[in-house]
Amino acid sequence: MEKFALHKGLVAPLDRANIDTDAIIPKQFLKSIKRSGFGVNLFDAWRFLDVGQPGVSINQRRPNPNFILNEPRYQGASILLARKNFGCGSSREHAPWALADYGFKAVIAPSFGEIFFNNSLKNGLLPIVLSGIEVDALFHDVLGFPGFQLIVDLENQRVVTETNGKSFNFQIDPFRKHCLLNGLDDIGLTLERVDEIKKFEEQHKLNQPWLFS
Amino acid sequence: MLKTLYDKLWDSHVVRTEDDGTGLIYIDRHLIHEVTSPQAYEGLKLAKRRPWRVESIVATADHNTPTTDWDKGIEDPISKLQVDTLDQNIKEYGSKAYFPFLDSRQGIVHVIGPEQGATLPGMTVVCGDSHTSTHGALACLAHGIGTSEVEHVLATQCLVQKKMKNMLVRVEGQLGAGVSAKDIALALIGKIGTAGGTGYAIEFAGSVIESLSVEGRMTLCNMAIEAGARAGMIAVDQVTIDYLHGRTFAPKGDLWDQAVSYWRSLRSDPGAIFDLMVTLNGSELIPQVTWGTSPEMVVGIDGRVPDPEHEKDPSKREGIEQALKYMGLEPNTLLTEVEIDKVFIGSCTNSRIEDIRIAAKVVAGKRVAPNVQLAMVVPGSGLVKTQAEQEGLDKIFIAAGFEWRQPGCSMCLAMNNDRLEAGERCASTSNRNFEGRQGAGGRTHLVSPAMAASAAVNGTFVDVREIITD
Numbered sequence: 170m171e172k173f174a175l176h177k178g179l180v181a182p183l184d185r186a187n188i189d190t191d192a193i194i195p196k197q198f199l200k201s202i203k204r205s206g207f208g209v210n211l212f213d214a215w216r217f218l219d220v221g222q223p224g225v226s227i228n229q230r231r232p233n234p235n236f237i238l239n240e241p242r243y244q245g246a247s248i249l250l251a252r253k254n255f256g257c258g259s260s261r262e263h264a265p266w267a268l269a270d271y272g273f274k275a276v277i278a279p280s281f282g283e284i285f286f287n288n289s290l291k292n293g294l295l296p297i298v299l300s301g302i303e304v305d306a307l308f309h310d311v312l313g314f315p316g317f318q319l320i321v322d323l324e325n326q327r328v329v330t331e332t333n334g335k336s337f338n339f340q341i342d343p344f345r346k347h348c349l350l351n352g353l354d355d356i357g358l359t360l361e362r363v364d365e366i367k368k369f370e371e372q373h374k375l376n377q378p379w380l381f382s
Numbered sequence: 383m384l385k386t387l388y389d390k391l392w393d394s395h396v397v398r399t400e401d402d403g404t405g406l407i408y409i410d411r412h413l414i415h416e417v418t419s420p421q422a423y424e425g426l427k428l429a430k431r432r433p434w435r436v437e438s439i440v441a442t443a444d445h446n447t448p449t450t451d452w453d454k455g456i457e458d459p460i461s462k463l464q465v466d467t468l469d470q471n472i473k474e475y476g477s478k479a480y481f482p483f484l485d486s487r488q489g490i491v492h493v494i495g496p497e498q499g500a501t502l503p504g505m506t507v508v509c510g511d512s513h514t515s516t517h518g519a520l521a522c523l524a525h526g527i528g529t530s531e532v533e534h535v536l537a538t539q540c541l542v543q544k545k546m547k548n549m550l551v552r553v554e555g556q557l558g559a560g561v562s563a564k565d566i567a568l569a570l571i572g573k574i575g576t577a578g579g580t581g582y583a584i585e586f587a588g589s590v591i592e593s594l595s596v597e598g599r600m601t602l603c604n605m606a607i608e609a610g611a612r613a614g615m616i617a618v619d620q621v622t623i624d625y626l627h628g629r630t631f632a633p634k635g636d637l638w639d640q641a642v643s644y645w646r647s648l649r650s651d652p653g654a655i656f657d658l659m660v661t662l663n664g665s666e667l668i669p670q671v672t673w674g675t676s677p678e679m680v681v682g683i684d685g686r687v688p689d690p691e692h693e694k695d696p697s698k699r700e701g702i703e704q705a706l707k708y709m710g711l712e713p714n715t716l717l718t719e720v721e722i723d724k725v726f727i728g729s730c731t732n733s734r735i736e737d738i739r740i741a742a743k744v745v746a747g748k749r750v751a752p753n754v755q756l757a758m759v760v761p762g763s764g765l766v767k768t769q770a771e772q773e774g775l776d777k778i779f780i781a782a783g784f785e786w787r788q789p790g791c792s793m794c795l796a797m798n799n800d801r802l803e804a805g806e807r808c809a810s811t812s813n814r815n816f817e818g819r820q821g822a823g824g825r826t827h828l829v830s831p832a833m834a835a836s837a838a839v840n841g842t843f844v845d846v847r848e849i850i851t852d
Contacts, residue, residue, distance in 0.1 A: 197797070200797065220823075258607075260512040262421075287527075344400060356533065356537045359534065366539060
């Protein structure tokens with residue numbers, strides 16, 4: 170995983186609650202056995218007027234001019250602003266893969282689907298929980314000021330507006346923060362505990378032998 | 383200290399706890415399917431790692447598999463590659479059990495786990511699939527994980543987790559005829575919303591829960607995730623133990639007795655503290671139908687499609703308007719006036735034998751309504767299908783004009799050829815009515831098997847209590 174450095178980027182607003190992972194990346198694209206290449210089909214059913222199929226070039230598609238991410242002013246956006254319960258539903262990690270592949274580094278919302286939240290952290294995509302009022306304020310700013318950018322400062326756990334220096338603090342587990350800042354592989358860290366896992370496993374086997382029969 | 387069922391399951395699997403409360407949790411059962419595992423095995427291979435304990439792995443192919451023409455194999459080459467990749471990975475790395483495409487025991491991973499006795503009380507169970515919550519019906523800690531976590535469990539047999547909060551959903555009273563676990567699940571989500579359970583493990587309890595079969599309990603725990611909770615669970619009782627006895631991978635002999643004696647402790651201590659309690663009166667529940675594009679958009683069958691004009695909160699009003707537009711519904715329409723085009727009885731929510739029995743009871747001697755273009759039953763597993771056929775249920779469906787299919791996930795998420803076309807309206811026993819879930823532009827109404835069956839023969843939604851009276 171890449172280190173999550175201080176990030177400054179253009180913000181795109183997606184003003185909708187309960188955006189599920191089926192909407193983020195529809196099922197026909199889950200047939201891939203790769204981790205990459207999902208960005209072209211991010212929000213496929215909303216972004217395009219034709220029904221997307223795996224392997225079809227983006228040049229042959231008909232973009233939906235009414236979808237916010239297709240507006241010229243949001244091209245190159247790297248921070249997505251959304252409403253509550255973003256990423257609910259299916260556990261597909263293809264959702265954060267698609268968001269990251271498209272170019273997003275962070276998603277800001279009042280709440281997230283839990284599995285999506287975990288999956289994002291493992292892919293260097295930072296899910297940031299701000300209060301409903303703070304998210305409202307950001308929607309107001311991003312709609313009002315073309316080119317609106319935010320600075321995501323993970324080290325200091327805050328989001329800062331570039332224009333007027335407004336700052337919003339956010340919470341994150343110290344362990345997750347450490348992994349993101351240093352680009353650490355979760356599995357490698359857990360494998361440093363091999364002896365403890367083995368010890369637990371031996372005891373577990375004694376306690377519930379039928380689980381190992 | 384008094385513990386909840388979830389506390390007990392958590393505590394018995396903690397390998398270590400970090401200062402910030404993060405736990406390293408040992409995983410007993412790892413269920414694998416073809417969609418969320420290939421990248422995990424690839425990662426394992428690239429890092430030159432081996433699975434920690436292949437005996438924990440039970441695998442099947444279910445999402446991409448066709449439900450017709452099995453003699454032709456999997457025709458879609460991309461789907462076939464994914465299923466073949468699972469075959470290869472299991473062959474290369476091993477498993478406790480593998481039920482590949484065409485095996486007589488193949489089926490939806492959340493149906494076959496319990497059916498084989500491969501999920502047991504007291505276990506931690508994970509799968510790269512959000513409906514892993516299903517298995518909590520057997521008093522285990524079961525939840526969905528992403529592909530990175532699949533790889534993590536393969537490599538370390540553990541997961542890094544934050545402990546969830548405890549929620550108790552108590553359902554007291556007695557369900558009326560024609561009202562089922564699915565209606566409890568939908569009514570609960572209608573009450574607390576799709577994010578109501580976020581951050582919680584839900585335990586279901588109360589006289590109604592105790593009266594449910596294990597199949598019904600699975601339906602309920604299955605949809606905990608639709609209430610935002612990764613895990614749902616139900617305490618062990620005699621129903622649980624009777625269900626497991628004699629199943630293929632359930633313990634035998636002395637180990638069985640030892641296990642049962644431990645399993646009986648898997649219930650919340652009387653007086654244990656829950657962070658949140660929700661109660662439902664089971665006696666007042668009526669059959670539920672969703673009208674929108676989120677499972678929380680649900681009403682009783684006597685209800686009407688809501689009118690956004692009556693919603694004061696602007697963002698909720700916009701949500702209702704968007705949903706009605708997508709669903710092609712007018713405000714204030716009676717649900718019993720909504721005509722349907724297709725019927726899907728299946729999915730990890732409702733494809734077990736009791737679901738198929740109740741649907742067969744409703745359609746027996748009747749015909750699918752002329753406006754319904756396709757009504758299909760997709761059993762949850764090969765074993766469910768065989769049992770239903772032994773009971774003659776397939777003949778009832780076929781005589782009524784239903785299609786009787788091979789097992790798999792099918793039109794719940796439409797990764798295979800079973801799908802809705804744009805604008806088609808479906809009465810579905812599945813779990814998600816999201817936009818496009820059952821096919822781009824498709825319109826899904828979530829209902830119980832009895833309600834789907836009655837809609838099939840009636841052509842519109844109908845109160846199944848008019849048909850089932852005992």
